[in-house]
């Protein structure tokens with residue numbers, strides 16, 4: 321008899337989802353988290369009168385009550401949907417290149433098509449064709465690809481997923497360039513690449529296509545109370561179902577016997593036995609630090625991996641309303657070049673960023689900031705590597721300079737931000753590293769390119785009973801990690817059942 325059926329390491333989105341689904345599925349589960357609050361990236365923090373959202377810019381995958389999408393079903397199954405107050409956004413984003421381009425795309429599938437045609441009438445046919453492709457490829461990907469994969473049936477894949485077969489794994493940039501001629505239209509339709517963190521030339525088209533379809537057709541949203549409200553609701557549901565959580569309690573070792581897991585040792589030296597371990601920590605930490613020896617399968621896999629980007633973020637509280645500085649959309653991308661390669665190059669250096677994202681949380685949810693004030697996040701993606709090389713003195717200077725670069729860029733569209741600052745906090749890739757315990761402070765796991773995507777990677781199964789859940793074993797981001805937590809719980813519940821049946825046979829023998 322083990323202490324627990326399952327131990328989940330880490331309470332990020334995937335860890336919390338897996339723990340809750342396991343406990344509600346009948347598995348006696350312990351959740352270990354090294355930080356003092358649950359959520360990983362999905363948290364908020366307080367400075368002065370402001371509560372700042374750490375990570376969530378736009379939640380995808382919820383849909384509406386009338387037209388629910390996948391995440392609403394998952395949250396229903398986890399028993400938290402009634403605890404969440406969803407704030408639906410009206411626009412996808414405003415994309416601005418000062419003096420050259422300024423376009424706002426609505427969060428509405430037909431409205432999106434109409435807006436693009438109004439702005440680029442000479443490319444009407446291509447716009448209609450492209451958006452139809454995004455819709456059909458998303459439906460094929462979510463509904464038919466899993467069935468074909470499960471049956472390992474190429475014929476079925478070809479007949480039920482023709483668009484996926486033709487376009488799905490092509491480079492997103494190639495497909496966009498094939499459809500469109502105007503550089504502004506190309507930039508406008510592909511702007512969500514920033515949420516994936518690699519240049520469109522390296523993104524499988526299906527990832528970008530399903531992103532714009534999911535956001536536009538099912539609406540981007542926030543949750544009242546920020547992403548912390550989702551994390552807290554998940555923990556509450558886990559508790560209610562009888563789960564046990566230990567905060568401030570990192571896992572130090574995953575214990576194995578032969579080829580399977582048998583327990584976990586915490587950083588405080590306690591040892592708990594279990595049948596299965598779900599790790600929401602990075603795969604690099606899981607295989608190289610938590611296990612005594614990384615299995616060959618993991619070593620082979622990791623050799624060809626690249627750690628993805630982190631971020632530099634300014635959390636800013638202003639003493640004025642959003643409209644006072646010209647904020648008209650909850651999400652904006654401010655770019656100074658349409659060439660994404662230049663953005664990626666800047667992400668690897670300590671040079672001023674080429675692209676930034678500005679999110680105003682109280683534009684669609686006035687309660688998110690004190691009355692008459694504004695809560696902003698100003699973010700650019702940054703790889704952790706150049707930051708890791710800085711001495712402590714250089715770091716302090718670089719953080720200050722980088723904060724100024726971001727403010728300079730934001731002020732090209734929203735003038736006078738500096739005059740209105742009441743609270744400001746900066747988070748660098750090293751901050752992300754400290755709070756998330758990820759290599760390089762990575763926020764989406766490995767680079768989300770063709771080579772690193774889950775499409776071409778084997779599932780790690782060398783250590784029986786050990787499951788990975790989170791951005792390191794699939795796609796990063798909110799929706800994918802909740803989905804990963806849910807599917808990982810299903811797989812580990814099956815494993816627990818098999819182990820329990822084997823134990824019963826042995827006991828009765």
Ligand SMILES: Cc1cc2nc3c(=O)[nH]c(=O)nc-3n(C[C@H](O)[C@H](O)[C@H](O)COP(=O)(O)OP(=O)(O)OC[C@H]3O[C@@H](n4cnc5c(N)ncnc54)[C@H](O)[C@@H]3O)c2cc1C
Pocket residue numbers: 329330331332333334335352353354355358359360361362374375376377378515569570571572600601602605631633699752755756757758763764765789790791792796797798799801
């Ligand atoms: C600034 C920022 C902006 C972002 N913007 C967006 C966005 O707009 N849209 C979007 O979809 N995504 C966004 N993301 C990315 C998204 O938040 C993440 O990809 C996702 O939340 C990762 O979830 P996860 O389940 O992989 O776990 P994580 O959030 O990485 O959490 C892992 C947890 O495991 C814990 N842990 C690690 N090691 C141990 C150990 N040994 N023992 C115990 N606990 C351990 C950590 O403390 C942490 O709590 C953003 C992230 C950041 C930081």
